[in-house]
Amino acid sequence: MATKPQLRILLVDDDVDTVHVVRYTLQKVDPATVLDVAGSREELITHLERAVKPYYNLLLLDLMLEGEMNGLALVDLIRSYPNTRLMPIIALSFRDDHQTVQASYQRRVNSYLQKPETLEEWERVMLALTNYWKVSALPSE
Numbered sequence: 001m002a003t004k005p006q007l008r009i010l011l012v013d014d015d016v017d018t019v020h021v022v023r024y025t026l027q028k029v030d031p032a033t034v035l036d037v038a039g040s041r042e043e044l045i046t047h048l049e050r051a052v053k054p055y056y057n058l059l060l061l062d063l064m065l066e067g068e069m070n071g072l073a074l075v076d077l078i079r080s081y082p083n084t085r086l087m088p089i090i091a092l093s094f095r096d097d098h099q100t101v102q103a104s105y106q107r108r109v110n111s112y113l114q115k116p117e118t119l120e121e122w123e124r125v126m127l128a129l130t131n132y133w134k135v136s137a138l139p140s141e
Helices: 016-029 041-049 071-080 098-106 119-135
Strands: 008-012 034-038 058-062 089-093 111-114
Touching (some): 008 016, 016 034, 016 119, 034 041, 058 071, 071 089, 098 111
Parallel strands (some): 008 034, 008 058, 058 089
């Protein structure tokens, strides 16, 4: 099997602690993965506008963003850019209720993950996530 290029992940999250944990665990389980972070709607737009295909392989989207950013509403924004309309989006949330999960899939997210509670759980999730997306066929425009 041919070696896949490094993963480029865009994390959309405004919680500094979550950003730190994701960055730390990704560095630990797969140092070659590149992680960019958007902590606001404006930062997300900046990243989306420079997303020349295939700039990002994957987008991790927190659903419980503060202020003007609603995670699910941002799915429509992400899908409106030609170079990111097919990009896999993984919704992240501490919530695990049926309504939130259902609403996420209705908005065309590709997967829904409940945020882990411990560092060890984060490491397992990030290892599984990077391993899965490294062997997956990713869409191309």
